[in-house]
Amino acid sequence: MNFDYSDDQKFLKKEARKFLEARCPITSTRSVLDNDSKAFDHKLWREVAEMGWTGAAIPEKWGGTGLGHVELCALAEELGRVIAPIPFASTVYVFAEAILAFGSDAQREALLPGIASGDVIGCLATSEREGVILPEEMSARVVTGKLSGVKIPVTDGDIATYAIVAAQDEAGPGLFVVDMIDEGVVRETIKTLDPTRSAARVEFKDVPCERLGAAGEGAALLSNIFDRAAVLFAFEQVGGADRCLEDATSYAMERYAFGRVIGSYQAIKHKLADIYVQNELARSSAYYGAWALSTDAVELPEAASAARIAGTHAYDFAAKENLHTHGGMGFTWEVDCHLHLRRARQLGLALGGLPHWRERLVRSLERYSTL
Amino acid sequence: MDFKDSPEEAEYRARVRSWLKTNTPTSRINRTIGDEDSQSIAAAKAWQAKKADAGYACTTWPKEWGGAGGTPTESIIFEEEEERLGLGNMATVFTMGLGMCVPTIMAAGNEADKKRFVVPAMRGEEIWCQLFSEPSAGSDVAASRTRAVEADDGSGDWIINGQKVWTSCAHYSDLGLLLVRTDPGVPKHKGLTMFWIDMKSSGIDVRPIHQAAGSSDFNEVFFTDVRVKDSQRVGEIGRGWNVALVTLMNERLSVGGGFGPNWPELMELASRLPGVEGKGSVLQDGGFREKLANWYVAAEGLKLTRLRSQTALSRGQTPGSEASIGKVVSARQTQVLATEALDRLDQYGIVANDDATSIIGGFQQGFFWGAAMRIAGGTDEILKNIIAERVLGLPPEIRLDRDVAFKDISRKI
Numbered sequence: 001m002n003f004d005y006s007d008d009q010k011f012l013k014k015e016a017r018k019f020l021e022a023r024c025p026i027t028s029t030r031s032v033l034d035n036d037s038k039a040f041d042h043k044l045w046r047e048v049a050e051m052g053w054t055g056a057a058i059p060e061k062w063g064g065t066g067l068g069h070v071e072l073c074a075l076a077e078e079l080g081r082v083i084a085p086i087p088f089a090s091t092v093y094v095f096a097e098a099i100l101a102f103g104s105d106a107q108r109e110a111l112l113p114g115i116a117s118g119d120v121i122g123c124l125a126t127s128e129r130e131g132v133i134l135p136e137e138m139s140a141r142v143v144t145g146k147l148s149g150v151k152i153p154v155t156d157g158d159i160a161t162y163a164i165v166a167a168q169d170e171a172g173p174g175l176f177v178v179d180m181i182d183e184g185v186v187r188e189t190i191k192t193l194d195p196t197r198s199a200a201r202v203e204f205k206d207v208p209c210e211r212l213g214a215a216g217e218g219a220a221l222l223s224n225i226f227d228r229a230a231v232l233f234a235f236e237q238v239g240g241a242d243r244c245l246e247d248a249t250s251y252a253m254e255r256y257a258f259g260r261v262i263g264s265y266q267a268i269k270h271k272l273a274d275i276y277v278q279n280e281l282a283r284s285s286a287y288y289g290a291w292a293l294s295t296d297a298v299e300l301p302e303a304a305s306a307a308r309i310a311g312t313h314a315y316d317f318a319a320k321e322n323l324h325t326h327g328g329m330g331f332t333w334e335v336d337c338h339l340h341l342r343r344a345r346q347l348g349l350a351l352g353g354l355p356h357w358r359e360r361l362v363r364s365l366e367r368y369s370t371l
Numbered sequence: 372m373d374f375k376d377s378p379e380e381a382e383y384r385a386r387v388r389s390w391l392k393t394n395t396p397t398s399r400i401n402r403t404i405g406d407e408d409s410q411s412i413a414a415a416k417a418w419q420a421k422k423a424d425a426g427y428a429c430t431t432w433p434k435e436w437g438g439a440g441g442t443p444t445e446s447i448i449f450e451e452e453e454e455r456l457g458l459g460n461m462a463t464v465f466t467m468g469l470g471m472c473v474p475t476i477m478a479a480g481n482e483a484d485k486k487r488f489v490v491p492a493m494r495g496e497e498i499w500c501q502l503f504s505e506p507s508a509g510s511d512v513a514a515s516r517t518r519a520v521e522a523d524d525g526s527g528d529w530i531i532n533g534q535k536v537w538t539s540c541a542h543y544s545d546l547g548l549l550l551v552r553t554d555p556g557v558p559k560h561k562g563l564t565m566f567w568i569d570m571k572s573s574g575i576d577v578r579p580i581h582q583a584a585g586s587s588d589f590n591e592v593f594f595t596d597v598r599v600k601d602s603q604r605v606g607e608i609g610r611g612w613n614v615a616l617v618t619l620m621n622e623r624l625s626v627g628g629g630f631g632p633n634w635p636e637l638m639e640l641a642s643r644l645p646g647v648e649g650k651g652s653v654l655q656d657g658g659f660r661e662k663l664a665n666w667y668v669a670a671e672g673l674k675l676t677r678l679r680s681q682t683a684l685s686r687g688q689t690p691g692s693e694a695s696i697g698k699v700v701s702a703r704q705t706q707v708l709a710t711e712a713l714d715r716l717d718q719y720g721i722v723a724n725d726d727a728t729s730i731i732g733g734f735q736q737g738f739f740w741g742a743a744m745r746i747a748g749g750t751d752e753i754l755k756n757i758i759a760e761r762v763l764g765l766p767p768e769i770r771l772d773r774d775v776a777f778k779d780i781s782r783k784i
């Protein structure tokens with residue numbers, strides 16, 4: 001048993017932090033925020049790919065560095081801290097993981113090297129309407145190898161080169177890989193609460209597609225893809241939440257009111273202590289999730305749900321209270337608090353909101369108690 | 372990161388399991404803290420001695436002091452296996468000694484005291500209590516007023532007068548760790564000294580206090596001209612506060628867990644109670660399920676956080692104030708879960724169930740003891756101050772008494 005990063009992983013994390021501090025200052029995120037036509041920071045994307053981050057969990061035979069999942073978690077934590085404006089989550093945590101887990105060898109060979117090199121940007125398209133949608137309720141259809149339907153919102157759907165789309169065919173719900181560079185793909189960038197990440201409405205009109213995994217197994221595949229991604233998302237959330245705590249703490253040490261720093265008031269101290277507690281609990285759950293993910297443990301469903309719930313809760317809470325600690329300054333566009341508030345929501349919704357995850361968790365607990 | 376046993380750990384676990392299988396005591400303690408009687412204490416002592424013989428008591432303590440010299444992981448494994456068999460609360464009467472007082476002796480006591488106390492405590496032969504809090508010194512325990520003055524007969528002995536309060540287990544303890552004021556002429560943190568004391572010494576009067584939960588586990592302890600030897604001093608004169616901090620830090624590590632039934636029991640209860648509309652069970656109720664998920668996440672998060680501190684320990688790092696997280700979360704959760712259980716029993720929730728080993732009886736105990744846990748060993752507010760100041764580096768509370776000689780501090784009791 002060992003419940004921490006190894007020394008090598010800590011070193012990787014430290015190097016990643018140094019790199020991101022230099023190459024992904026908040027001005028990088030803001031350049032995407034303030035420019036509607038800029039979907040992501042291309043230069044940063046190229047650089048992280050060159051360093052092997054996009055292929056961290058991809059085996060060497062498919063062009064990756066084969067470092068492993070815990071290493072990828074360490075990188076995710078650092079990317080989360082800096083609110084990185086790149087399609088890393090959609091491409092690496094979701095798309096690459098899905099291809100790795102369920103792709104045929106041909107699909108892996110065709111797609112994974114491109115992800116490792118940064119040429120492929122991937123996305124996952126499931127949502128079609130307001131509210132939770134189950135795979136068997138989806139109206140996207142595949143008929144004789146051609147996909148039709150509308151997905152909204154699709155994170156990074158406007159810039160992706162490939163997509164995994166949840167749709168139904170004669171076997172029931174399934175997942176399908178689509179080359180987005182097809183004239184039947186009509187995409188339109190949409191405005192979201194977090195402009196530092198891109199999203200689109202994507203319409204598929206008779207677009208050729210290829211099945212991912214077994215026929216009719218869409219629901220089970222999707223559930224596993226969500227679990228795997230949830231763990232990686234949780235590390236971004238923990239990274240972001242820790243950063244919020246640091247920002248709030250340092251502001252509380254500088255700002256004076258009534259003749260003393262606001263950090264000396266107990267209401268502020270206890271608020272920050274509460275954030276610390278939530279962050280540490282979220283970190284512990286994320287670590288357990290990392291273990292479950294990296295070892296393909298049977299505990300992955302509960303571990304992932306717990307990491308997701310704790311991570312979403314911690315980042316949302318830290319982002320809100322960080323803004324509040326900054327007072328009026330916190331509510332300005334200039335100060336970065338709202339960037340975390342936005343990213344916390346983006347990460348908290350992209351894989352489905354908490355009510356959905358809480359239900360998933362209780363279902364897996366019920367399975368255990370009836371065994 | 373590895374949450375599974377290594378081959379050596381798996382082997383250790385297998386050994387523990389087979390040992391527990393043949394040695395598990397037949398008479399369990401079906402009681403909660405605060406409700407011990409001579410029979411349950413005898414059972415606890417017998418179990419502790421058996422574990423000590425087999426090297427399973429105080430697994431991580433060094434061999435030279437009678438411990439097993441094991442790793443923190445081995446101690447976790449043993450605890451987990453004990454817990455699985457429902458033996459988790461067999462050792463609560465020893466918490467004060469093994470978790471707090473004796474580690475303080477090991478850190479700050481003299482060699483003779485270590486030789487004298489470590490092994491008997493580990494074997495469960497001697498029970499310790501912690502004599503820190505006073506009527507006017509609880510959160511502010513450095514304001515202790517119980518006085519120790521040097522005897523005027525040249526013996527070097529100390530004469531103690533004053534009163535401690537809320538002293539758990541004092542009525543059946545053999546020994547106590549006692550914080551006293553030796554110099555009221557200096558600021559409060561500087562005039563304290565620590566002693567160990569034989570609870571059978573003449574001049575000590577222990578009076579049980581009837582508690583809110585109904586039982587009487589903590590006490591008032593009065594000291595009238597109690598004579599102690601200077602050799603009973605733990606640490607230097609005037610350094611009692613530093614010694615007390617060792618105790619308090621260990622306390623936070625050892626009382627991290629929650630109290631009584633937790634989410635699995637609540638889930639079980641919910642599966643057999645009818646839902647609000649009279650249809651289905653509580654467990655099928657969406658509102659309940661959301662809360663259950665959150666409680667599971669918090670409980671598992673705490674367990675894992677504790678394991679993380681053990682990893683830090685096994686890498687030679689000292690656990691810091693992050694150990695305070697455990698109690699802040701679990702004490703409140705005990706209270707909240709218990710309230711939910713009673714709510715879901717609806718009108719029937721008010722009907723007392725005296726069997727503390729039953730789920731409902733356990734939650735009813737938890738309803739009261741959750742309140743106690745939020746106070747004992749540092750209140751929620753004090754623990755949050757500690758996190759804010761020692762972990763996050765925020766400024767200390769404004770204090771009006773810090774640099775004033777203790778005798779000149781103005782106060783109202």
Ligand SMILES: Cc1cc2nc3c(=O)[nH]c(=O)nc-3n(C[C@H](O)[C@H](O)[C@H](O)COP(=O)(O)OP(=O)(O)OC[C@H]3O[C@@H](n4cnc5c(N)ncnc54)[C@H](O)[C@@H]3O)c2cc1C
Nearest residue numbers: 501502503504509510537538539743746747748749750752
């Ligand atoms: C079940 C139980 C067992 C105990 N066992 C022992 C034992 O074995 N040995 C022992 O020595 N003691 C023991 N105690 C005592 C315990 O440590 C004290 O009760 C506790 O530290 C609080 O002190 P107090 O009771 O004087 O409350 P106070 O310090 O008077 O606190 C009253 C309220 O004021 C708040 N408060 C105080 N200071 C601050 C501050 N700076 N900022 C914000 N809020 C503040 C507190 O949080 C609390 O809510 C036990 C207590 C309980 C309930």
